[in-house]
Amino acid sequence: MSILDYEEYPKDRILLLKEKLICRDSQIFTLLSILGEPHHYSYPSIFLYGHTATGKTYVTQTLLKIWKFPHVIVNCVECFSSRMLFEQILNQLQGHWLSPENEYSSCLKCNTLNDFALLFKQVVHEQNLHNQTVYIVLDKAEQLREMDRNLLPGFLRFQELTEENVTVIFLSEIVWEKFRPDTGCFEPLTLHFPDYSKADLQKILSHDHPPEFSADFYASYINILLGVFYTVCRDLKELRHLAALNFPKFCEPVQKGEVKEEDTHRLWRNIEPHLKKAMQTVYLREISSSQWERLQQEDKEGEHLKGLSAHAHVELPYYSKFLLIAAYLSSYNPARTDKRFFLKHHGKIKKTSFLKKHEKTSNHLLGPKPFPLDRLLAIFYSIVDSRVTPTANIFSQITSLVALQLLTLVGHDDQLDGPKYKCTASLDFIRAIARTVNFDIVRYLYDFL
Known part of the structure; x- marks a missing residue:
């Protein structure tokens, strides 16, 4: 039995979670246990960590949205200063979005952590959110270490500073031991998101099958794709990109009526050279998706290979x-x-100063x-x-x-x-x-x- 089959949760929400979140049952159940009911006091801070593309942001965002918890999600890379971070959180709580109409200005100005705590408390009461837990999700939270020294400790015990029912969720790619500030701080609850196994990736990627093809046909394609790329790439986003990029070439013989869907061997022989060429685009893509599609359509001896003559000597990222x-x-x-x-x-710049006369060689x-x-x-x-x-x-x-x-x-x-x-x-x-x-x-x- 799946860990999400527990009867204490509403079945409609559980079914929606099962449909959207695959291979993350353990993490979802742990998070649900920590979050509790909307009116319950939750733990002050939660630290979710794992490699890129392991589902940290998507699981957190989907869970808070389906359970209809009031929440704010901020990317710390985009908000590279404490002021931008504070104002972005306050803007989202008030439903205020930066646009040309408001001249991209925030509704509240906030410079310090103390001002932010006071304004946060004020906004929570204005929005009538004080009787339920408000969640602040800080994605790419490792960037906080480069900001003001009091920022990270302040967010870790933000519930105590504001005396409000608020929980801060940190999403990071590094472990807590490297994240913890040297001065000491309040210890959050930690939850690890491990890398997806090959079977997990097969299940997740097969879920994206196009409606015009059978699920078994697309699953066999994903199995071939993972057989080529799994040893060099475990990133779900990159694998999903590669799957979408190369599938039209895989199903081309089937669409032309030359091969049946069950003839896996002939389909593999057709797609193998294209997958080898796609190996050059893993992680550090040298061409965009549109350029790749154009190259797939052009002849192998066409004009585009002239621009790639350097590849005859060396392959560079x-x-x-x-x-x-x-x-x-x-x-x-x-x-x-x-x-x-x-x-x-x-x-x-004057030409006489830019090009010196004595520089004739x-x-x-x-x-x-x-x-x-x-x-x-x-x-x-x-x-x-x-x-x-x-x-x-x-x-x-x-x-x-x-x-x-x-x-x-x-x-x-x-x-x-x-x-x-x-x-x-x-x-x-x-x-x-x-x-x-x-x-x-x-x-x-x-x-x-």
């Missing part, structure tokens, strides 16, 4: 390509030109010049076409480029001013790499002005 491009620009452009090339509102003839790490990262964040947070993944890719001898580390590791690098790749190679990410590198090179 998406961000590594931009790091290599940034390294090449750092090596061959003078540092004083960075403002001209990479700052959007740089103003007018091409920088490409003089060879690459060393550059510091901070300059490389500044150019990288300027040219990459999406917001990227500085993580260990980015820095490890720089090390990988050094190992591939596309970058050279200059000087010793113990330099006080940080490491310096040189780009050893040729212009032809860089231009081939730049074409794969649709980046016109010539426009940013000092020698080609």
